[in-house]
Amino acid sequence: MKMLTPNQLNSLNFSGGPGALPETVLDQVREAIVSVPDVGLSILGISHRSDWFASVVAELETNIRVLLGLDKGYRVLFLQGGATQQFSMVPMNLLRGSPVAAQYLHTGYWSGKALPEARREGPVQVAWSGEASGFSHLPTDAELALDADAPYLHYISNETVEGLQFHRVVGRDDVPRICDMSSDFLSRPGEFDRFSLIYAHAQKNIGPAGVTVVVLRDELLQKMRGDVPTFLDYRAQADANSVLNTPPVFAIYVILLVTRWLRDEAGGLPGIAAKNAKKAEVLYKALDASRGFYRGRAAAADRSLMNVVFTLPGSDVEQRFLDEAADAGFSGLNGHRSVGGIRASIYNGLELSAAEMFANFMDDFARRNR
Numbered sequence: 001m002k003m004l005t006p007n008q009l010n011s012l013n014f015s016g017g018p019g020a021l022p023e024t025v026l027d028q029v030r031e032a033i034v035s036v037p038d039v040g041l042s043i044l045g046i047s048h049r050s051d052w053f054a055s056v057v058a059e060l061e062t063n064i065r066v067l068l069g070l071d072k073g074y075r076v077l078f079l080q081g082g083a084t085q086q087f088s089m090v091p092m093n094l095l096r097g098s099p100v101a102a103q104y105l106h107t108g109y110w111s112g113k114a115l116p117e118a119r120r121e122g123p124v125q126v127a128w129s130g131e132a133s134g135f136s137h138l139p140t141d142a143e144l145a146l147d148a149d150a151p152y153l154h155y156i157s158n159e160t161v162e163g164l165q166f167h168r169v170v171g172r173d174d175v176p177r178i179c180d181m182s183s184d185f186l187s188r189p190g191e192f193d194r195f196s197l198i199y200a201h202a203q204k205n206i207g208p209a210g211v212t213v214v215v216l217r218d219e220l221l222q223k224m225r226g227d228v229p230t231f232l233d234y235r236a237q238a239d240a241n242s243v244l245n246t247p248p249v250f251a252i253y254v255i256l257l258v259t260r261w262l263r264d265e266a267g268g269l270p271g272i273a274a275k276n277a278k279k280a281e282v283l284y285k286a287l288d289a290s291r292g293f294y295r296g297r298a299a300a301a302d303r304s305l306m307n308v309v310f311t312l313p314g315s316d317v318e319q320r321f322l323d324e325a326a327d328a329g330f331s332g333l334n335g336h337r338s339v340g341g342i343r344a345s346i347y348n349g350l351e352l353s354a355a356e357m358f359a360n361f362m363d364d365f366a367r368r369n370r
Contacts, residue, residue: 012354015332016160016307017183018203019347020354024265025257032253048249056256057242063259064213067269068192075221077214077234078242078252083182086199086212087114089232090178091121093224094152101125103150105170108135108159109338110180118154127153135162137299144170152176152196158184160204161336163298163309163343169194176220184306185213186262187348188273196220202251204306205348206258210251262348272348279346279355280305286359293366297341311341318342321365328361 013020021029032043039052046053061076079085095102101123106112107130118124127146128139146153153175158165160183169191171177176196185200192198197216203209214234221235230236230244237244242252266272284303287294287310297309312318321342325333335341346355 011351012329012357013331013350014344014346014354014358016204016336016343016345018209019205019345020349021207021254022258022261022265022349025254025261025349028257029254036253043250043253046249048243048247053243053249053252054241056253060252060256060259063256063263064186064215067186067259067262068215069189070192070215073218074215075218075238077216077237078247078255079212079214079237080210080248082201082209082212083110083180083199084113085232086180086214087117088120089234090152090154090197090199091118091124092228092232093234094176094178094220095122095124096225096227098122098151100149100151101147103127103147103153103175105129105139105144105153105155106131107138107156107162108164109161109336110159110182111154111156114154114156114180125150135159135164136297138164138166138302139170141170146172146175148172148174150175152178154178154180156180156182158182158304158306160304160307160343160345161309161339163296163304163307164302165304165306167302176217182212183347184304186259186269186272187276187306189269202255204345207255208251210248211255213255258348266348275352276305276346276348279350279352280308282352282355282359283308283344283346283362286362290362290366291370293370294362297339306345306347308344308346309335309339309341311335315340317369320369324365325358325361330358330361 034042036043064076065074095118102118103125104115105128106126115124128144153171157179177194178197179195181198181200183204185205187205197220199212199214201212221238224235262268262272287296294310312321322333333342333344335343344358
């Protein structure tokens with residue numbers, strides 16, 4: 001691989017996660033590792049019990065509520081364990097002991113990971129599965145078999161492995177919606193007040209690994225069970241303002257910087273959504289113009305604006321594509337280990353210019369190898 005500067009490497013990071021961070025945020029992080037402005041200590045050495053960190057948590061909660069358009073009837077928590085821990089926490093708090101099945105949508109790899117964890121706690125009904133079609137598309141409303149008595153409906157808004165994304169809110173308004181938004185959180189506007197609980201690990205769009213944001217209604221919090229371990233009890237975490245134990249101070253601070261960037265520089269969620277849509281348009285145009293050389297996995301109506309997933313004609317050609325892309329400075333393009341192929345992740349921090357450069361590379365490679 002030819003030698004590239006750190007800034008060039010960061011700017012061409014198409015990894016499925018951790019994803020690229022905005023350059024202005026990286027500059028602030030670099031400074032904070034040495035000394036946080038107005039504090040004088042490294043971010044790596046500031047106490048989670050300090051007044052300064054309490055102000056970080058308070059501002060971050062406010063920023064997230066404002067960006068999502070939610071009122072103070074929602075709590076915002078910063079937890080550990082990633083989305084994988086939420087696969088267990090949700091049913092432990094909402095399903096354990098229930099005689100009625102929770103409903104789950106099985107739309108891809110990650111929603112499949114949530115199912116066995118839920119079944120440990122109570123009955124589960126798969127309201128729709130795309131497994132028979134190889135997870136190539138998402139359900140229409142008419143295909144969903146939804147139960148008005150279910151304790152909740154769980155689904156994933158964006159399947160990173162298959163490149164599928166819901167472009168609407170699904171489910172019944174009289175059944176609590178639980179949504180894993182890990183890979184498209186704070187990437188576009190939405191009707192977030194129609195959800196009872198949203199969770200998102202940070203390392204796609206909003207920060208480094210180590211922290212998971214949970215946004216939940218107060219009224220749902222009040223209905224939760226009391227027979228779960230304290231660390232896994234949303235109520236205990238809320239009562240402790242996300243410092244029940246030592247939290248990932250550094251990761252939480254980086255998310256704060258990203259929310260400020262979204263608010264002050266990116267134009268809020270409408271602004272970042274326009275940028276993300278343009279990046280996706282550029283890459284899907286290259287895919288569609290290849291006359292079948294690049295083969296998208298997802299049905300056109302369900303294509304993800306975060307993860308452009310495709311294959312090439314044969315494993316040898318795919319490997320050559322990856323090798324040449326690496327030599328050109330593009331990183332993180334390998335498809336998920338479960339499906340292979342190519343995956344270009346275009347999260348918030350990736351610039352439009354990077355997507356345009358990659359689209360040009362795709363066009364050139366197709367001409368030379370068709």
